[in-house]
Amino acid sequence: MSERVLVSQLKALDDGPVSVSGWVETVRDQKKVQFVILRDETGAVQLVNPATRPAEDGSEQDAAALALTDLISNLAHGTFLTVTGTLKHDERVKLGGVEIKIGALEVAAASLPETPIATDSSLDKRMDWRFIDLRTRRNNLIFRIQTTLEHAMRNYWVERDYIEIHTPKLMSSPSESRAELFQLEYFGDQTAYLAQSPQHFKQMAQAAGFGKVFEIADAFRADPSFTSRHATEFTSIDAEISWIDSHEDVARMQEELLATAFQAVKDKHGAEIEELFGLEVTVPALPFPRIPLAEAREIVKARGYEIPRTDGDLDPEGERQIFAHVKETYDHDFVFVTDYHPEIRPFYHMRNPETGMTNSYDLIYRGTEITTGAQREHRVEVLEAQAVEKGLDPEGLEHYLDFFRYGVPPHGGFGMGLARLLMLLLGESSIREVTYLFRGPTRLAP
Amino acid sequence: MSERVLVSQLKALDDGPVSVSGWVETVRDQKKVQFVILRDETGAVQLVNPATRPAEDGSEQDAAALALTDLISNLAHGTFLTVTGTLKHDERVKLGGVEIKIGALEVAAASLPETPIATDSSLDKRMDWRFIDLRTRRNNLIFRIQTTLEHAMRNYWVERDYIEIHTPKLMSSPSESRAELFQLEYFGDQTAYLAQSPQHFKQMAQAAGFGKVFEIADAFRADPSFTSRHATEFTSIDAEISWIDSHEDVARMQEELLATAFQAVKDKHGAEIEELFGLEVTVPALPFPRIPLAEAREIVKARGYEIPRTDGDLDPEGERQIFAHVKETYDHDFVFVTDYHPEIRPFYHMRNPETGMTNSYDLIYRGTEITTGAQREHRVEVLEAQAVEKGLDPEGLEHYLDFFRYGVPPHGGFGMGLARLLMLLLGESSIREVTYLFRGPTRLAP
Structure with missing residues (x-):
């Protein structure tokens, strides 16, 4: 050069x-x-x-x-x-x-003389011209931060002998339900589905004896919503580990991973983030607070907010309220909400026989859910019964159930949206701002 | 735990x-x-x-x-x-x-008593039961090697201030041609296409002033072939850099990247690879040999092989012959074949005005092509003319051409299939052996 x-x-x-x-x-x-x-x-x-x-x-x-x-x-x-x-x-x-x-x-x-966007253009207009929008120092920094964040996570895993896997995004059957699923014609008479998560395949790695795996890759959801937190295509950060005692082992890995990655971001970009985003990067203290869901609901109620949804879960305002509580009480940005009832969890979450609750958690960061983590049920007869109980057709799950018929150790993992994490870390109002090229129901270009 | x-x-x-x-x-x-x-x-x-x-x-x-x-x-x-x-x-x-x-x-x-595959089962049968097949020490090692190989590449890039990007796989228009393209219905009346490569979007990063970018991610080809080197979904290793003088700058980066990654694999897994694959990892010497295509054809001919294809390119046997020549002459496993005629290259490859050839190369590793690298044409009027010359409809290229209308620096990059690289490194006979879950025209499961 x-x-x-x-x-x-x-x-x-x-x-x-x-x-x-x-x-x-x-x-x-x-x-x-x-x-x-x-x-x-x-x-x-x-x-x-x-x-x-x-x-x-x-x-x-x-x-x-x-x-x-x-x-x-x-x-x-x-x-x-x-x-x-x-x-x-x-x-x-x-x-x-x-x-x-x-x-x-x-x-x-040479560029055409008239720039089609200005700093005060609408987000939608800026997305039309994303390659120009990305030229600003602030937007450039977002993707440098993303690079550092991801690399620190991969370092954490590689140093601990995790195997990096690349799971297929084309599947012959939907892994969970048929809702929010993209499908396509595959060589004539076959139908392929785009993977909504690597769940199915990272569990397969446990059956294969890989022990500990991670993947940072694309996932697809045909989700018609237009919120600031949803996309039809997103980068999912996933890990899965064997021989755990419960979801607690997963939570401990995830909190360590996040603290390590945030420290790397702070070290490398802290000053620039302060200058351009007006905020200080906070490396979260370990361990993160944990609150059982029922207790979280009580706390939210005591704060004066009645959660309208009747299934027992938190709603977005409930998540913000529990964050406010955690911030005031522990000065912490993260909270693991635990002990979800099986009714509001997928069939493959393991259940605690003593409490009847699932061995799972949601991780809430600054009032927004960024992760579901869980221990998976690895006993095939229990798994099959839970699938039937949820009204799922075991026939569509044959490939999945096969894993368990030939032995799978106790295991669990989590999935986390990269853009949500970045959005909250940088105090941005939408994942569109921190996604290289956002995809939504009416956004397929550029 | x-x-x-x-x-x-x-x-x-x-x-x-x-x-x-x-x-x-x-x-x-x-x-x-x-x-x-x-x-x-x-x-x-x-x-x-x-x-x-x-x-x-x-x-x-x-x-x-x-x-x-x-x-x-x-x-x-x-x-x-x-x-x-x-x-x-x-x-x-x-x-x-x-x-x-x-x-x-x-x-x-507990596992069912009868294991459905044995070590001498056919590859296809083993793929049916891939999660059991992967339990062998040899197969486990393949994915540890993959992890080390990729991580070493990312380290190389991150140390040199590259930005990691995640480009969308859902596109509103085919980036090059409509051949070998998967398409799907997107929220009613829209059509989405699965990206065949991140080409389009990593070039966009140059328009955005990102300078140097990389991505290791999924790519899709609706390719009906059943060879040992083709898949319908594969992991593509991609990089793109600005302010190059020619494809030579890209080649120099790629050869350094490969030597660094191979060294990491040798250091960490050399002994085990020797034990389980019976071969020594060779870290390639720098620079790799370079041979212009016309000269390569002469060499192949002199070795007694007449290339039947008439477009001027090498065929698979030609690639093996030129490798044999390079191995004998330079004791090297890699060769950059350069100076391809525009007729056998995509419209966006830059052309050398003196020679009329494209500023591009193929990288051949042990007789198999693993990469096409090139300097891209960044002058919009030249680019548009070259597209028309190739019979492409500029209308389908509007989003792509827009990048160039607002200025893009001279740039270039390469794409490389991860599985091909691993297959050749380990002396395997098919990419199916080194892909976690292979996808082909008749293979969508498990």
Whole structure:
């Protein structure tokens, strides 16, 4: 590659010749001097050019200087270019304390003059032009944070000998129910379904004796809702482990994982997050608080909120209330709500014979549910009975039940939406803001 | 969790009480003594029990001892259990030099007595019962290697400030052609297509100023072929970088990435790979050889093979021949074949104005193509002309072309199939062997 210098490296360089590449953020075209703010993936720098204008008296001017001035005057926002010039440190320059006097300017790709979105455009409009929307420093940072967050999680798992699996997204039968399922024609007469979660297959890894597995991958839900927390396609963070005693072992792994990942984000991006999002990254203390669901409902009620839903679960306002309680009582952002009744849990959750409750939890972060975790039922006769009790047709579950017929150790795991986690970490109002390209019922492009 | 000890940790422990969990690999039920080989995710250990049989003279025996003997006699392969007992180091025990005298044995989940597959079952039959097939040490190792390989790649990228992206797999329009495309009904009257590659979206990241990105994720091809190298769903390793001078910058990154990842695999699994696959991991020397396609064809011809296809490309036998040449001449397993004619490349490959060839390469590893890499055309008017020249309808490309209308820097990248890479690294005959759950035209389950 050419001797391109990243903007973040400029400050450490001595004054002298330099070459930078990026895109035009703004042009300030004054009569005597022109300023261009050039941004690359690491920062922004001010470029300067003493303007050479056609002389009013018609006297001859340097043709190259005229052309350069003219070129700069006509630069559109978003034009990608390379500038070679002279770096100069100057404390008066607010932007990084350096500027580059333009020697030569080479346009790599010109942008159309009118940018179709502005900072105050609606979210929907910004999504139409997501590739331009992502050019802001704030949006760029979101995906750097995502990278750090995920990598820290994978490090946590790999250091502990987890196996990374890639489960298929094309399935011959729906894993749980037929609701919210995308289906497609598969080579003529077959029907394939898009996986709603890797649940089925990460349990298979336990039958295969893999012990501990993880996957960060796509999941699909044909969910017609338009809330700020739902998408038809999302990145799911999943893990599953063998030889657990209960869901507590899963919860302990997940809280450690989150604390480790948040610490990595804080270390690498803490200052920038404070600058651009106006908030401090809080690394959660271990262990996270745990509250049984029945107790959580009592607490919410005592706070003056009557949960309207009758199935015994929390509703979104209930989740916010229990978070408020946890924040006030423990100064904590997370809470595991435990002891869910089997009626509001899938058939494969293991049940505690003493309490009749499932060995499962929801993890609530800043008032929004981000995870369901559970110990799975691994005894095939119990599993089959629970499926029938839920009105499921065991025939559609044959491939799943087969795993258990040949032995599966006690196991459990969790699934967590990456975008929800990021949204709450950064105090954003919608997962659309932290998803590279959001997919919803009316959003399939770009 | 209980004080479970992993089999791999036993050797370092002193003789004494211990608890292990795993599944039954074999039972040797002799008259006076019973042996169970128990396997967990880290290894196998011999369990021993002095058999207590009903006395022939009818005299009374210890009931618990009789029951334990009987339980062991009836253990089926694949039954998951926990044994607490007494660890004893004994050099005469071939399997790790230790054995455990069984104190108590608790069955977590019994397996049906007849295992549906054996080591000599057909590949197709083994795939039907993949979760049992994966219990072998060799298959388990494959996915540990996969984990190490991927993690080393991600480390390489993260250390160099790449951004990890998750591109959508649901698209409103086919990115290249309508061939080999899965489509589905999307909320009534819309049609969605499953992404054949993240090409479209990782280029968008360049328009967004992300600079350098990577993704390891699912891709889908409705490809009816049944070869050992094709799947309808596969894990694609993708990277894309900005401000390159040509495809050479991409090739240099890819060869460094592969050498780094292979080194990690060799360091962590080299000895086990030698034991179980009978081969040594070769870390490829840098740089990889490069041969222009026209020259490669000459070499193949000189070796006595006439390539039947007339479009100028290599065929599979041609790829094997050029590998044989490279192996003999450079003792190298990889070769970049370069300078492909635009006729056999997609419309978006940049062309070299001097040679008329595309700025692209195929990477051939041990005689099989694993990658196409290229510099992309980023000048919208050239791109549009090349699309029209290929007979593509620009209307279907509007979202794609929009990226370029607002400026995209020079960029390029590659896509590489994870399973092909693993197959060739381990000398396997089919990607089915190294895919967690293979998907093909007649294979959607389990």
